Amino acid sequence: MPELPEVETIARALRDGGRDEPSIMGKTVKDVHVYWKRTLAEPGVPTFTKRIVGQKIKDVSRRGKFIVVHLQSEYLLFHLRMSGDLKVQVNLDPEGKRIKAQKHDQLVIEFSDGMRLAFNDTRKFGRAWLTRDPQMVLGGLGPEPFDASLTPEVLHQMLSAHSRQLKPLLLDQKFLAGLGNIYTDEALHLAKLHPMTGSKDVTFKQAKDLLRSIRKVLGEGIKRNGASIDWVYRGGDFQNHFSVYQCTGEPCPVCGTPIQRIVIGQRSTHYCPVCQPEPARPVNPGK
């Protein structure tokens, strides 16, 4: 499940090269193949093809969990959702014949230099947009976790403005962009905050600790090239450094207490019952 560190890792590889793959910077689109139509959020296949063929790739960046490919006159956005990945591959064999798409390739963009960019997505939840106005897609996102303008004061104020449990609030991309289930659980554990804590009950000091923790776990994830979970996404090794995520029953690395798993907002949630004590006024104490 690619979250900010995994998406950042992929975006950097596309821009600078890496993961044994060349950069896509400066390449020109020659043709496209859409194998699963729903992968293309907008526009439809004919318009998409007409508008993207001939365009040159100027830059690659990231916003939240979106990968932003800057073209000459518009933007190609990707959201990997659960199982998406972007791979740069050789498109033509030595005889100049097109190498057939790999299993679960949903969208393939061919370049004029014989390479291609493949959007591979087992579960088909991922989406791509071709748009002149990326704000139409990205406009609703909350701040970037590493943005300097996101100070402890600002986060504290943001938390106070809502009356929700911390876990689902941090997962909400409109509140903060980039966290997913893994890094949210890890950040809350590091900040010693129970996932059911009401956002209005978070003190300034706790907000400050939370911001530092979020940046710490995300930074650690990026440094380790993300986490490789199940068969999804290759390369990273942050999965070997989880403190609580998918560590149910294992000892908390801080105090040794077995990690517990509960469900909050239809999401599995892992925490240490000692390091992250039940808040005085938990939101929805019953469930």
Place this chain on the structure above:
DNA sequence: CATCAACCCTGAGAGC
């Protein structure tokens, strides 16, 4: 505004 369930999908793992 907040919560909740359903939905989109496939493959892994459990149970038989």
Place this chain on the structure above:
DNA sequence: TGCTCTCAGGGTTGAT
């Protein structure tokens, strides 16, 4: 071995 069943999970949508 092979079948069926359950489940995971990000984000969207519609109902309460």
